[in-house]
Amino acid sequence: MNRKTLMASSVAAALAVPAAVQADVLNIDFYGSARVQVESVRPDNRDQLDTYTGVRDAYSRIGFTASYPLLQGLNLIGQLELPLDIANKAVQDPWDQDQDIRVAQIGIQGDMGTLVYGQMWLPYYNAIAYPVDMFSTYYSGFATYTAFRRGDTIGYYSPDMHGLSFAFAWSEDHGADGDNRVQLTGSYAFGDTTLSIGMDDLNGDDNMRIVGVSAAHTMGNLYLGAKVERFYSDIDDDAAYGNDGDMAMNVYAGYTLGKNTFKLMVAEVDNYGETIVHVGMDHQFNPALKLFAEYYYEQETAAITQKRGGMNETAWAASGGEVFAVGMRFDF
Template sequence: MNRKTLIASSVAAALAVPAMAQAGELNFDFYGSARVQVESVRPDNREHLDSYTGVRDAYSNIGFNADYPLMEGLTLIGQLELPLDLANKAVQDPWDQEQDVRVAQIGVQGEMGTFLYGQMWLPYYNAIAAPVDMFSTYYSGFATFTTFREKDSVSYYSPDLNGFSLAFAWSDGNGFNDNDDDRIQLTGSYSFGNTTIAVGMDDFRGDQNVTLAGLSLAHTMGNLYLGAKLERFYSDINDSAVYGNDGDMAMNVYAGYTLGKNTFKLMVAEVENYGESIVHVGVDHQFNPSLRFFAEYYFEQETAAITEKRGGRADGYGVGSGQDIRGGQVFAAGMRFDF
């Protein structure tokens, strides 16, 4: 078989795959996102960590969505998404470097809502934290007490009921400090016009009875987007140096304004025992539908997100670590290519 015949056969085989999938009504949507930044990091306390300039991944990923109609009004759905830490040349999350899967879920979707099982984005994050998680660098999303995704979880999202919607999640063995207790989340939201208000509960359980309550607001006025959230811990912990301390609060206010291909962003936050005073400023330039350039400045009063070069959560900096670098500031610029 000559080279042209081999190429023709390969192309024909590749074209046959979606044709077969369509015949069986099974649909796949493959996607990916390459996100890399150059950063200059300056910790406030350089006794434990010097200033540095380096390259860091900003949550690159690759994956697919799939769906298959089971009957009228009921569809089987699934998703698999892997993290790609391009700076470290590894299949891992750049923050939680022990995590090699972002999303692996399967479920059903119909008129009664959506049921999912697996590792997934959790309802509390989607309703409470996501409205202010709008930045493009690695440092986006740290100004919250909750986690983004958990494995061994079951979730339910209700259909929209005249603007109202509910969500519930049960997560096996992902309770306080990753103990064996189950984790439970419940959220409710109401949308009217260009405004959405949401409330949520994230019950970590455990011996200290740790529960996180949250409230969020999202509002759009033309090219201006405003987001805000408030979180508070309720627990039996009475130690200001311990995560989950009773009464600790996280408060965020975000504003984003789009002008042509540019979006200007500002967030100020106060997150007790995890960053304290935080300022995050940035600009995105949408060069084309697939390519975005971004530049950001990030400041935290105490250590929450800053680590060693290309490091992650396992590096052990922060409150109670014994080597607190007391926060600092970051200048970062990079690009994001979606495919």
């Protein structure tokens, strides 16, 4: 049994309780989201990757969350979520197509916070990258240096202490060069504003570390987000990913008018996309169905890849390009 299967089985087994008590105390919520887009991709260097039009999955998933009370104020919690690559008719992440589990975690939640183990969303992404990761297509979330989710991770989230909170994560073998990865974040929320600071320590032979700050503010129908990340490492090569001093800077604005939300992000990400412009509009047709249209431009290659391809098929020599995409998201 491989590590991913063992992780998923552990969640299911740990939440299994006698049928006689399930109805009274075990709470299970099933959910899913089908997300598909039609895209027209125009790379700048068409000697390396030709223009194409096709269908791509935009991170569809299906899963469940569960909770089971252990003691007063203390709950056993778990979550299992699988990726559904609809365009490729496969159970896999559309970007990391070797990944067949999005989330598989189990933990304890109480007044002292939440402690979880497994494959999970990482604290640094939640605090630093998420405030500007608000788009609906496959091309959302690339303008950052950090990882979204990792397995073999122990994570802790503190309770809210008058607006102040912090989180910690340790991931075995998921840093640079197979080293362990450590993350630490702190956030302060006051009114409609949240400020966060975080560190993502990848270690490795080059002592790679990412430090970031973010801000999010809501003003009526207007949402504003921004983040700045900086690489600290022993790498001294202006053309190398992870070069000491490289920065990723993003500003995002979203405005909701009735059922429509208009979005704009501009980013500058050294050695991973360079100048990035992302524009979009969502239309909430009904509570379950959302329609979206987006334009994405990157100066150098970060997200653009082959038709229905992912990370392993990325044409790095395509020198960036632009994408027009329209699609739908159905939540159930």
